[in-house]
Every structure is written in C-alpha cells, then in structure tokens.
Amino acid sequence: MSSTNTAKLQEQFDAGLETRADFTIDQPLHRYGAVDHAVWKQLYTRQTALLKGRVCDAFLEGVERLNLSAERVPSFAAINAQLTPATGWEIVAVPGLVPEQVFFEHLANRRFPVTWWMRRPDQLDYLQEPDCFHDLFGHVPLLINPVFADYMQAYGRAALASDNLGALPLLARLYWYTVEFGLIRDAASPGGVQIYGAGIVSSKSETLYSLESAAPNRLGFDLARVMQTRYRIDTFQKTYFVLDDFTQLFELASTDLNPLLAKLVDAPPYPAGAVLDSDRVLNRGNQEGWQFDGDV
Ligand code: HBI
Numbered sequence: 001m002s003s004t005n006t007a008k009l010q011e012q013f014d015a016g017l018e019t020r021a022d023f024t025i026d027q028p029l030h031r032y033g034a035v036d037h038a039v040w041k042q043l044y045t046r047q048t049a050l051l052k053g054r055v056c057d058a059f060l061e062g063v064e065r066l067n068l069s070a071e072r073v074p075s076f077a078a079i080n081a082q083l084t085p086a087t088g089w090e091i092v093a094v095p096g097l098v099p100e101q102v103f104f105e106h107l108a109n110r111r112f113p114v115t116w117w118m119r120r121p122d123q124l125d126y127l128q129e130p131d132c133f134h135d136l137f138g139h140v141p142l143l144i145n146p147v148f149a150d151y152m153q154a155y156g157r158a159a160l161a162s163d164n165l166g167a168l169p170l171l172a173r174l175y176w177y178t179v180e181f182g183l184i185r186d187a188a189s190p191g192g193v194q195i196y197g198a199g200i201v202s203s204k205s206e207t208l209y210s211l212e213s214a215a216p217n218r219l220g221f222d223l224a225r226v227m228q229t230r231y232r233i234d235t236f237q238k239t240y241f242v243l244d245d246f247t248q249l250f251e252l253a254s255t256d257l258n259p260l261l262a263k264l265v266d267a268p269p270y271p272a273g274a275v276l277d278s279d280r281v282l283n284r285g286n287q288e289g290w291q292f293d294g295d296v
C-alpha cells in the first residue's frame with residue numbers, strides 16, 4: 001500500500017466515507033456533482049465512438065446488457081441488477097487502490113472493486129490511479145461474458161494461492177498483459193487485432209497507439225512468456241500480447257498454475273520491449289519514441 005493510497009483512504013475516511021474491513025464502502029451517489037457527470041459523459045461519448053470497430057464484440061455486448069449510458073455516473077446497484085443474475089459477479093465500491101490480497105480476495109469471490117470517485121476535468125487524458133471511469137467502463141462490461149467472468153475468478157484464486165510461492169509479480173504481469181492491456185485476434189479488423197484490455201479501452205490515446213502504432217511489438221499470447229515479461233505503469237506498452245480467442249483464457253482458468261509458477265518464480269524476467277526467437281511475432285515494433293530503452 002503506497003503512502004498516497006493510505007493518505008487518500010484517510011482523507012475519505014475523514015470525509016465520512018466509512019470503509020469496511022474489506023475496504024468496500026456504499027457508493028456515495030450523493031457525492032457526484034454536475035462536473036463528475038459531465039466528465040463521465042465526455043469520456044463515455046468519446047470512447048464509445050473511438051472503440052467502434054476497434055474493441056471486441058464481447059465488450060460492446062456488455063455495455064449494451066448493462067444499460068450503460070453517457071448521461072450520468074451509473075448506480076452500482078443498477079449495474080449489479082443486470083450483472084449478478086448473468087454471471088454471479090457484483091461490483092463493490094472502494095475508495096481507490098486496495099491492498100493486493102484484499103483485491104484478489106474480492107476477485108476470488110466474484111466481486112469487482114470499482115473506485116467510486118471520478119477524475120477531475122484536468123485529468124481527462126491521464127491519471128496514475130484508476131478512477132470510476134477506468135474501473136467501471138474499462139473493466140465491468142466484460143464481466144458479463146461467461147468465459148471472461150470465469151477467468152477473472154480463477155485469476156483471483158490463483159493470485160491468492162501464489163502468494164506462498166512468492167509468485168505475485170508473475171500474476172501481476174499476467175493481469176497487466178491480459179485484463180489491462182490485452183489484444184485479441186480478429187480477422188475482420190484492418191490490423192487483424194482488436195482491444196479487450198481495460199487500460200486501453202478507457203484511454204483515448206492508447207486505443208489508437210495499441211492498434212495503429214508501428215512502435216510496439218505485438219506477440220502471440222503465451223502464459224509463461226507473459227508472466228516473465230516486465231512492464232512499466234507510466235508509459236504506453238512496449239509489447240502487447242494477442243489472444244487467438246477467449247477460450248485461451250478459459251483454458252487458463254482451468255489450469256493449476258502452481259507448477260509453472262514454481263518453475264518461473266526465480267527465472268530472470270524479460271525487458272518489456274524484448275522479442276525472443278520463440279515468440280509468435282505479429283508485429284516487431286520499430287521502437288520509435290520509446291523512453292527508458294535500457295531498463296525495461
Ligand atoms: N485495487 N481498487 C483496486 N483496483 C485494482 O485494479 C487493483 C487494486 N489493488 C491491487 C491491484 N489492482 C493489483 O495487485 C492487480 O492489478 C494485480
């Protein structure tokens with residue numbers, strides 16, 4: 001738990017947002033002002049227009065079935081009324097990033113933590129910490145897809161079990177390169193790939209960069225390779241991993257990861273921009289504009 005997060009938790013505690021032992025709160029609907037709804041509307045309108053033809057159908061189906069709209073920051077209870085009967089998932093409001101074990105415990109029980117507050121207008125294009133738009137618009141629509149819903153719960157269970165192996169960094173990489181920044185093959189799309197990762201879905205600039213820039217590598221998904229590949233949280237991805245289809249996640253969800261984790265936990269990680277002879281290369285990036293060439 002970084003100091004800024006505990007400061008934010010304290011600030012919200014002081015503001016009367018009582019956080020329960022599992023770090024959840026009741027969504028403070030009364031706390032959203034006109035500016036919050038306006039920021040939601042601007043982000044929602046912009047991304048839904050940009051994502052057409054670029055995001056996978058399963059995401060669009062989720063947006064439709066959850067009755068998401070541009071009008072207002074959604075009520076979490078209204079989302080759950082559609083989501084829970086479909087896949088057993090429910091979203092729970094949290095003040096922000098919660099400790100990893102708490103996060104994985106929620107996922108293992110089909111609860112997705114959604115930050116309640118909206119970013120400010122001056123943070124429209126980038127903010128370090130996930131806000132309600134990133135969590136709700138980026139992550140929640142895919143939870144109504146049965147295969148993805150199973151994967152996310154299996155991921156939470158595997159992450160909890162991995163802690164005693166000291167393999168959390170490997171699971172964090174798997175989350176990063178699938179749930180946050182994953183791409184998926186789509187023969188009908190111009191570049192042959194579409195977006196499903198929430199970190200891309202909720203970002204105007206990365207929506208375009210991930211599909212259209214010649215700079216990053218785009219490599220076929222491979223579980224061991226992904227879990228050994230480092231990443232940075234403050235730049236665009238140097239490498240995107242591409243699923244053939246969601247059944248790969250389904251297979252992953254039904255695999256006992258521990259033997260692989262035990263094998264990889266002490267293996268030296270690959271830099272984020274590496275391309276290996278064993279990789280299935282869809283695009284070898286020209287690395288233009290990359291920062292931090294050396295260390296990751
Ligand atoms: N907390 N609220 C919240 N949201 C996250 O995405 C999150 C978190 N805590 C830890 C965490 N993510 C990471 O451990 C995972 O992304 C691997």
Ligand code: FE
Pocket residue numbers: 130134135139180198199
């Ligand atoms: Fe996220």
